[in-house]
Amino acid sequence: MRGDSAIAEWERYCQVPLLVASLLYLAAYTVHVLVPEVSPGWHEFWLTITFGTWAAFIIDYAVRLGLSPSRWVYARKHWLDLLVVLLPLLRPLRMVQVYAAAQLRRPHPRLSLEGQVMALTLLTALLLGYSGSLAVYRVEQGAPGASILTFGDAVWWACVTLSTTGYGDVVPVTWRGRVLAVLMMAVGVALIGAVVGVFSSWLVQSFREKTQEARRRSED
Amino acid sequence: MRGDSAIAEWERYCQVPLLVASLLYLAAYTVHVLVPEVSPGWHEFWLTITFGTWAAFIIDYAVRLGLSPSRWVYARKHWLDLLVVLLPLLRPLRMVQVYAAAQLRRPHPRLSLEGQVMALTLLTALLLGYSGSLAVYRVEQGAPGASILTFGDAVWWACVTLSTTGYGDVVPVTWRGRVLAVLMMAVGVALIGAVVGVFSSWLVQSFREKTQEARRRSED
Amino acid sequence: MRGDSAIAEWERYCQVPLLVASLLYLAAYTVHVLVPEVSPGWHEFWLTITFGTWAAFIIDYAVRLGLSPSRWVYARKHWLDLLVVLLPLLRPLRMVQVYAAAQLRRPHPRLSLEGQVMALTLLTALLLGYSGSLAVYRVEQGAPGASILTFGDAVWWACVTLSTTGYGDVVPVTWRGRVLAVLMMAVGVALIGAVVGVFSSWLVQSFREKTQEARRRSED
Amino acid sequence: MRGDSAIAEWERYCQVPLLVASLLYLAAYTVHVLVPEVSPGWHEFWLTITFGTWAAFIIDYAVRLGLSPSRWVYARKHWLDLLVVLLPLLRPLRMVQVYAAAQLRRPHPRLSLEGQVMALTLLTALLLGYSGSLAVYRVEQGAPGASILTFGDAVWWACVTLSTTGYGDVVPVTWRGRVLAVLMMAVGVALIGAVVGVFSSWLVQSFREKTQEARRRSED
The missing domain is CATH 1.10.287.70 (Helix Hairpins)
Known part of the structure; x- marks a missing residue:
């Protein structure tokens, strides 16, 4: 119980930063694929963003796993989150989840x-x-x-x-x-x-x- | 309320002329694509019809928007109509709507x-x-x-x-x-x-x- | 009422002969397409079957139309039958109908x-x-x-x-x-x-x- | 009744051996197709497994048919089993059935x-x-x-x-x-x-x- 509400609070705090991180990761991957011949400075900049945002996804998942009372049950129930951590290119699926959650929080959905x-x-x-x-x-x-x-x-x-x-x-x-x-x-x-x-x-x-x-x- | 009934009356008057205009637009576009080398006189004739019918679609949309009590709500609710005004080639979708409405007005649908x-x-x-x-x-x-x-x-x-x-x-x-x-x-x-x-x-x-x-x- | 029961009786009598005619038509068409170079005698034999079965379909449709009290209503309700008469290659659809009807006549369907x-x-x-x-x-x-x-x-x-x-x-x-x-x-x-x-x-x-x-x- | 419970008992005993036989058959077929040039000794080994497992499928089907009180009804109701005996490559379908049955036996399915x-x-x-x-x-x-x-x-x-x-x-x-x-x-x-x-x-x-x-x- 205590763990569940702690996870909910953590998710509320992280929602916007993680959405930004997801978009940054997608942007960095786009640059990596479509503009392969950037100058070394830019190359390092985008590489930093790629691995920085990936680290953010891993930390987010680790914190939620740590807060949950039963880690094995949480990992099995949120297998999509683990998949997204391993393959950050699937991150858009998590963005869809966030969008769905935001939509459902409204008392009168549009x-x-x-x-x-x-x-x-x-x-x-x-x-x-x-x-x-x-x-x-x-x-x-x-x-x-x-x-x-x-x-x-x-x-x-x-x-x-x-x-x-x-x-x-x-x-x-x-x-x-x-x-x-x-x-x-x-x-x-x-x-x-x-x-x-x-x-x-x-x-x-x-x-x-x-x-x-x-x-x-x-x-x- | 008053706006809604005024729109309904306008739509009842315009239904047949707009259906004719839609078919004329489709005919003019067909001639434009399939018979590119018409004589200058015919070319101008079909160009007039193209832009005349397009103008009719724009006027119809503007009148309905003007009659509605809350323009923003009306525009958002009838986004298909705006799309049809911008891309008159999608006009057939509006014709399908008119057909559906006519079908539903009968007390005993066939x-x-x-x-x-x-x-x-x-x-x-x-x-x-x-x-x-x-x-x-x-x-x-x-x-x-x-x-x-x-x-x-x-x-x-x-x-x-x-x-x-x-x-x-x-x-x-x-x-x-x-x-x-x-x-x-x-x-x-x-x-x-x-x-x-x-x-x-x-x-x-x-x-x-x-x-x-x-x-x-x-x-x- | 009287017409309806007369049609039902006619359909019961014609069911098996028409099924045989449908299979004969399909066989004749198959021979016509796959074995184009038959001897003149066989050619005429299959041609006779093709037009004979087609004539049977037309007669069946004409009799049912003649028996129905309101011909226009009957023709509109059984448009598939008219289509099958015009394009006898679609005859299989009628065979499916016959199969479905036979299946549904049983009190305890298998x-x-x-x-x-x-x-x-x-x-x-x-x-x-x-x-x-x-x-x-x-x-x-x-x-x-x-x-x-x-x-x-x-x-x-x-x-x-x-x-x-x-x-x-x-x-x-x-x-x-x-x-x-x-x-x-x-x-x-x-x-x-x-x-x-x-x-x-x-x-x-x-x-x-x-x-x-x-x-x-x-x-x- | 007696036959049905005997079949159920037989199926409970044979489930694991037949699952193993199915996997062995698939493995033997894989080797047969993908590694065609094995040494004669191995070739005979895989051939024995192929026909041994196939024989197991046939025996299993024969026993169940023998135990059933009405053989014709059983054969018609379990036509998939006969198909699997004739085409052992379709055996996976039977494995899916076994998996489904095991899943449904649990009082609280996962x-x-x-x-x-x-x-x-x-x-x-x-x-x-x-x-x-x-x-x-x-x-x-x-x-x-x-x-x-x-x-x-x-x-x-x-x-x-x-x-x-x-x-x-x-x-x-x-x-x-x-x-x-x-x-x-x-x-x-x-x-x-x-x-x-x-x-x-x-x-x-x-x-x-x-x-x-x-x-x-x-x-x-």
Whole structure:
């Protein structure tokens, strides 16, 4: 009990700094991938930010683990947080969580349930699509026979993969790129699952309401 | 209250003229893309129609905004209308709304709820598929290495993309064409979501009814 | 009333002959497409069967239309039957209907609701996939740049299209083949909608029952 | 009754040995496909394991059929078991069943209903994806014009097919490979159905709970 409220207080204090750190990490990774030939000074600056923000994520996770009364249960329940610490490029998922928590704290949420799920789906697609494009562009660079030649190709590939369209005009050819692609496909199927569920429920719901409204109006 | 009823009255008056204007805009855009080498007189005629109908959309939006008691709330609630004013090629979406409203005004709608959602999905697919084919054909024309060479190719590409099949025999190669493709994929996923939701609910519902009917018949 | 029972009686008498006629039509079309160089005698034999069965479909539709008290209402309600008369290759859809009706007439159906929908989905996929393969193979034969060269390629293409996978190694290149492909995609999306709906509902349902059973067993 | 409890007892005794046999069969098949040039001694060793485990599956099925009071009903109800005996590469499906049964026997299952379905979906995807990769790699080896050249290509192809993305950069070209591909697509569509159903229901459920929790907190 005491541990839980301490963790909640810690999370409230760290929320904004960690959001900034997440954006900084993404910015540093972007510079690392897209502007490889910076001057040594800048290179060190971005390297410091990369590892500084990563250290911040590790410290945050360690503190929360330390505050929890039963560490094993906490680690198992928050496995996503551990994954994010190991692979900071997945940090956007944590940002989505923070956004969802902020949305739910309001007494009168601005969006309906369906709108919230849709917004989270879009946010996840955008952030993971961006991270995935960066990562795939980096591992495919200079590979023999690569079809992902520019960052624009990587973004295009990410969109084609997330929607499971799969034209096949640009595909990863390295095994690391293919592993990233398989993860993207899995995310894509999950996101389509969310879109399908939300969209169909929202569509049917809204039509039912409009039909009832139209009937009420015709009865008056 | 007063503003709302004034808007409703305005919308009732403008419905048919705006529907005609939407079809005229689509016709003018079609001529602009598919028949580029018309005589100067016809060129001016279609240009006048393009900008005249666009002006009509802007005036309609401005009047509704002016009649609404709280403009900011109205703009936020009807964001689709603003999008349609900025990108008149998305006007078909507004036509789908008008069709849906007309359908719902009848006291005894001809189609069931599922039939209505299906009809709207089909209408959206047809209109957005047609607009998207025109737009992609225009931006891909003459691009080096383009595989969308004729308007038929563009229509074929739109169908392959909307169903997320993605053969990859014809793909956009310019960045503007790829942006259009990403929008088409998003629409495709949403439409598949609608089809999946409607189709499965309708299938299960109809089978349940038939089973009950068969049991009643066997009891007689 | 009188018309309805007369139609039901007519349908009961014609069910088996029409099923045989449907299979004969499919066999004749198969021979026509796959064995083009038969002897003149056989050619005439299969031609007679093709037009004979087609005539049977038209007569059946005409009799039912004649028996119905309100022809316009009947034609609108049974639009699928009219479509099947115009395009006898879609006849398999009517066979699926007959199978569904026979299944539902039993007082104790052998399959659960989900099993029935799944069986119908499979039957539709098999029959329409077969018809579509034949039709696409016929229109793509000899087209310049065609990638559907054998009937095996056509069947492979039909499977790839119905599942919306879309590898793109074999694609139709003629406009008639592409129209067939668009129809196949639409059928594919609808079938996936049925599979998704049935599979998920069945999965969740069966797990719920098993969980309850396991709890009951542990309470004993 | 007596037969049913005898079968249940037999299944309880055989569960662990058959699980080991399944893993051994998969290992032997893996060696057979991936390490074709082993020494004659090892070749015979793996051949013995392949046919020994297969014999174990056949004996298990025969015993259960012998114990059942009505053999025909049992065979029809457990058609998956017969399929697994004929095609032991589908054995993973039986392993998934065993895992599901073990999960459900616990009085307090560790995972929620949605978590269990998700775990089964993942397990099926992994095991069938692995078996399918091995089988496709074997039948495509040395085919003229093959694009699946290494086992890595086969795994990549399996992932692209199961998610129905279908890039088309690696595709089977032999008819046996294409039959395997059609089976993989069918499995892929079913798995996507499961993911879509589970994911959407879980998402909506969890959001509803969080919203209620947030409201309760704001009321305190």
